[in-house]
Amino acid sequence: MSVDNDYKDIPGTYVFDAEQSRNGYHLNMFCMALRHEKNRTAFKADEEKFLDAYPMTQAQRQAVLDRQWNEMLALGGNVYYTSKLAACDGINFQQLAAKMTGMELDDYRAMMVAGGRPIEGNRRKADWQNKETN
Amino acid sequence: MAKIVAGVGMSHVPAIGVAIDSGNTDDEYWTPLFAGFEKSKQWINDQNPDVIIVVYNDHATAFSLELIPTFAIGCAAEYDIADEGWGARPVPRVVGHPELAWHMAQSLVLDEFDMTIVNNMEVDHGLTVPLSLMFDQPQEWPCPVVPICVNVVQFPPPTGNRCFNLGKAIRRAVESFDKDLKVVIFGTGGMSHQLQAERAGLINSQFDNDFLDMMANDPKKAAAIPHVDYLREAGSEGIELVMWHVMRGAIDEDAKEIHRHYHVPASNTAVGHIILENKK
Numbered sequence: 001m002s003v004d005n006d007y008k009d010i011p012g013t014y015v016f017d018a019e020q021s022r023n024g025y026h027l028n029m030f031c032m033a034l035r036h037e038k039n040r041t042a043f044k045a046d047e048e049k050f051l052d053a054y055p056m057t058q059a060q061r062q063a064v065l066d067r068q069w070n071e072m073l074a075l076g077g078n079v080y081y082t083s084k085l086a087a088c089d090g091i092n093f094q095q096l097a098a099k100m101t102g103m104e105l106d107d108y109r110a111m112m113v114a115g116g117r118p119i120e121g122n123r124r125k126a127d128w129q130n131k132e133t134n
Numbered sequence: 135m136a137k138i139v140a141g142v143g144m145s146h147v148p149a150i151g152v153a154i155d156s157g158n159t160d161d162e163y164w165t166p167l168f169a170g171f172e173k174s175k176q177w178i179n180d181q182n183p184d185v186i187i188v189v190y191n192d193h194a195t196a197f198s199l200e201l202i203p204t205f206a207i208g209c210a211a212e213y214d215i216a217d218e219g220w221g222a223r224p225v226p227r228v229v230g231h232p233e234l235a236w237h238m239a240q241s242l243v244l245d246e247f248d249m250t251i252v253n254n255m256e257v258d259h260g261l262t263v264p265l266s267l268m269f270d271q272p273q274e275w276p277c278p279v280v281p282i283c284v285n286v287v288q289f290p291p292p293t294g295n296r297c298f299n300l301g302k303a304i305r306r307a308v309e310s311f312d313k314d315l316k317v318v319i320f321g322t323g324g325m326s327h328q329l330q331a332e333r334a335g336l337i338n339s340q341f342d343n344d345f346l347d348m349m350a351n352d353p354k355k356a357a358a359i360p361h362v363d364y365l366r367e368a369g370s371e372g373i374e375l376v377m378w379h380v381m382r383g384a385i386d387e388d389a390k391e392i393h394r395h396y397h398v399p400a401s402n403t404a405v406g407h408i409i410l411e412n413k414k
Contacts, residue, residue, distance in 0.1 A: 003290070006362045012332030013370050017289040025199055032198045035219055070331055079330035079371075080194040080287055087219030093148065094401045097334040108335060112399040113163075116326075116337025123366055 011128040012101075014073040024076020027064070030054040031081035034088045043088065069100050136234065136308045136315035140181065140411040141381040141389065142174070143349055144267060146190060146322040148259040149401035151223055154266045167405055170395030171267050177392060177409060178268045183318040185231050186279050187304065189380040190260035190322045191286045193218070196252075202288050203250035205300060207242070208257075208281035209235040216256035225262050225271075231278035234311055238280065241307035247300055257281060264322045267407075284377050286323065290361055294379045298357035301383020308384075321381025323374025325396075326367070327403035336369040337404050343396060345375060349408050350391045353382040371403075386412045 007015045014020060021028075030051065033039040043050040051061055063071040064085065072082050079096075086096040098108035111117060121127050150167070153159055159168045195216045197203065213228040242249050261281055269276060282304070285291055292300075301319075308317055325342040328334050345368075348356035357379045364373040389410040398404045 004362075007365045010333070010366050010370075012334075013328065013365070014331055015289050015365060015370060016287065021199060021288055028194075028199050032194060035195070035217060037217065040219075073331055078194070078287060083329075084194070084219040092220075093329060097329055097402050100331050101334050102332070111335055112337075112402060115339065115398055116402075116404070117328075117333065117335040119336065119338040119341070119367060122333055122336060 009125045011122060011125045016078045020076045020078070022076070024060075024078065026054045026056040027060045027072065027075065027077050028081040030056065030064070031077070031084045034084040040088045069096065073100075136185075136311040136313060136317055138187075138305055138308050138317045138319055138384050138412070139183070140318050140392075140409065141385040142268070142318065142320045142407075142409050143378045143381055144264055144320065144322055144407040145324055145400065145403060145405040146260045146263040147400040147403045147405060148218070148263065150405070151259050151263045151266060154271065155224055167397045167400055170397060170407060173393050174268055174395075174407065174409060175270060178318070181316070181318060183277055184315040185234060185277055185317045187282060187308075187317060187319040187384075188261050188264060188279055188322065189282045189284060189320060189377045190264070191374060191377060192283050193258055193260060194287060195258035196255040197283070197285075199288070202285050203283065204285045204292050205247065206250040206252050206283040207235055207239050208252050208255055208283070209239055210253050210255060213255055213257045213261075213279075213281065215262060216258045218258050223259065223262055225266060226274050228257055228261065228265070228275060228281075229278045231280055234308070234315065235280045237311050238304065238307040241310055242300075242303050245303045245306060247303050252283070255281070260322060264320050268320075282380065284380065286374050286376060291373060291376050293361070294357040294359050294376050297376050297379035298353065298383035301380040301385075304380065305384045319381045319384045321378035323377045324368070324372055325375060325404040325406040326369050326372045328369030329371050329402055333369070335402060337398050338367050338369070338372075339396070339398060339404060341367045341372075342404050342406050346394060346396065346406055346408055349378060349382055350394070350410065353379070353387060356382070382410075385410055388413065
């Protein structure tokens with residue numbers, strides 16, 4: 001049966017589908033290695049050298065080195081993997097989420113305590129375009 | 135005969151584990167969340183199950199992109215606690231029930247659910263946080279666990295309906311085990327949350343509460359929710375909720391609601407919880 005891409009119009013979201021997974025394999029497997037303390041130590045000691053073992057694209061490699069969290073996702077990263085790079089940097093899930101939204105941590109945390117980002121106005125890409133033009 | 139007597143749905147947010155492990159459960163931020171599990175701890179203590187089946191997802195821990203089983207069953211004697219990137223949680227090792235698990239694996243495959251059989255697997259917060267919420271901080275977990283892993287990281291996960299039917303097959307498997315065991319099944323994950331990109335922090339309490347209502351009263355309707363509705367309405371990681379259908383399929387359609395709890399937030403996530411007991 002055919003696979004529907006009906007999720008493509010959700011704003012600010014990368015669904016980790018087949019295409020993303022194909023593109024992001026080596027990026028994600030690099031992140032996976034950071035699950036082990038010895039690899040975290042080796043990566044911290046020499047990031048470039050550690051990355052040489054993972055044949056990712058130059059753009060993916062640069063996104064890792066620059067810690068461009070959304071760019072990693074755009075290039076096939078999955079957040080359960082990239083969060084291991086964040087953890088290696090001492091960044092927890094809430095801090096990482098704040099960074100990806102472009103919010104200050106205190107503001108992000110306050111938004112969550114107040115009930116989170118509302119669904120109204122965040123369902124479709126068109127909702128965000130309307131917001132920008134208003 | 136072994137028998138599933140009840141199902142429990144609950145979130146498995148890693149920050150909950152951190153709060154328990156760091157002794158922060160009495161903080162103002164966490165009190166309302168943990169208050170909703172007081173009754174649950176008493177309930178599970180009274181139930182005193184012989185085995186718990188925990189339906190959860192691995193978060194790039196035991197399984198990576200090298201191997202992505204849609205459904206897997208743990209048949210090991212014990213499971214180590216995983217280092218997920220910041221050290222292993224200080225909780226007891228999880229003891230398995232290989233005899234029941236192997237029986238279930240055989241029964242499920244012959245029942246046309248082609249399970250991946252796992253004999254060596256570290257378990258992450260997806261499995262251990264639910265145990266902590268229900269059992270607190272014991273020296274040893276009070277009973278063995280059969281882990282059932284569902285892929286929800288690589289899209290697409292199995293459909294809600296497939297998960298619901300897996301639950302029914304799990305029930306048939308348990309009920310054909312020839313030892314008297316009292317079994318409780320946990321369906322974990324969710325509720326609404328998005329951990330990634332610019333829309334991170336999304337919460338949809340209307341969706342969540344409707345889902346809890348359907349868990350109680352209309353499980354078939356819940357099982358028919360299409361993937362795109364989870365992604366759009368409950369956030370990209372809210373799709374973990376498909377795992378609750380496995381639990382729901384494994385108990386009676388008219389199971390009785392014993393307890394319910396909903397709280398926002400735990401870190402980035404809405405926390406939902408329900409206890410459903412078979413009437414007989």
